[in-house]
Amino acid sequence: xxxxxxxxxxxxKRISEYAVLTLPxxxxxxxxxxxxxxxxxxxxxxxxxxxxxxxxxxxxxxISKISKKQVKLAIxxxxxxxxxxxxxxxxxxxxPDYLYKGYNEYINLAKEYQNFQFVYVGINGYNHIKxxxxxxxxxxxxxxxxxxxxxxxxxxxxxxxxxxxKLYLNVDEVLKKVLEYTGSNNYELVLEGRAIGxxxxxxxxxxx
Numbered sequence: 519x520x521x522x523x524x525x526x527x528x529x530x531k532r533i534s535e536y537a538v539l540t541l542p543x544x545x546x547x548x549x550x551x552x553x554x555x556x557x558x559x560x561x562x563x564x565x566x567x568x569x570x571x572x573x574x575x576x577x578x579x580x581i582s583k584i585s586k587k588q589v590k591l592a593i594x595x596x597x598x599x600x601x602x603x604x605x606x607x608x609x610x611x612x613x614p615d616y617l618y619k620g621y622n623e624y625i626n627l628a629k630e631y632q633n634f635q636f637v638y639v640g641i642n643g644y645n646h647i648k649x650x651x652x653x654x655x656x657x658x659x660x661x662x663x664x665x666x667x668x669x670x671x672x673x674x675x676x677x678x679x680x681x682x683x684k685l686y687l688n689v690d691e692v693l694k695k696v697l698e699y700t701g702s703n704n705y706e707l708v709l710e711g712r713a714i715g716x717x718x719x720x721x722x723x724x725x726x
Contacts, residue, residue, distance in 0.1 A: 536572070543568050618648065620713030627680075627709050627720060628655035634722075635679040639664055639692050645684075648715065656680065664692055670699035678724040680708070685717040693721065701725055 543565045554561045577597065584590045628636070636656035640646055646653075646661050653659040662669060664687055679700075683692045693705060702725045709720035 536575070539568060539572050539575070543572075618713065618715060620711075621651075621716055623709060623713065624649070624652045624711060624716060624720075625655070628652040631656065631680050631708075631722070633657050635676050636660070637662065637670070637675075637679060637681040637696065639667070639681065639683045639687065639696070641684065641687060667692065667695045667699055670696065675700045675702075677726060678722065680720060681705075681723050682711075682718045682720045685711075685719065689719055696723065 546565055547562065550561045581590055581593050581597075584593070632655050634657055636653065636659045638646060638649065638653070638659065638661045640661070641664055653661075660673065681693070681696050683689050683696075697703070697705065700723070702723045704726065705721045705723045707719060708722045711718045711720060
């Protein structure tokens, strides 16, 4: 409704255009900053195209105010060159980022220990969904919250198994309980996982 008001009652076309472009971004940002459960870039990504358009329009507006054609042409050329330099710099120096980047490490680990049981320790009942591909590779997978570790006493755990512990937990404390409840004595860190969204340490635990 606010956008419709600006469009229908605009006295200054330029101001109304900027209002229609910037107000949704500002309102969206304020809402997301109060409601987003995590501090993640993905929540503000939808605003980046509008911010880019706004900056381009703003620069274009001030360039249009310049009367001398030679100066205007020079500024346009400089702007194009700067954009090209930024793009080339980004392409040549930055590695592309994407969702679930690095997850292949977990898959490779699962293939290496596919004949072992696997215990996955998290904190809730849904974050493990994205780990399903590796769960399907292990001989047997058990998914537990940190409050359910005592259930390991009731499980038939083999002499050697793999355990994955999310890094937002107290890893040392969880590992200590896993050893206690399974009667295990030794462990070895086999993967220090840092893939975004999958951060977890993986250990090879044994009773020998």
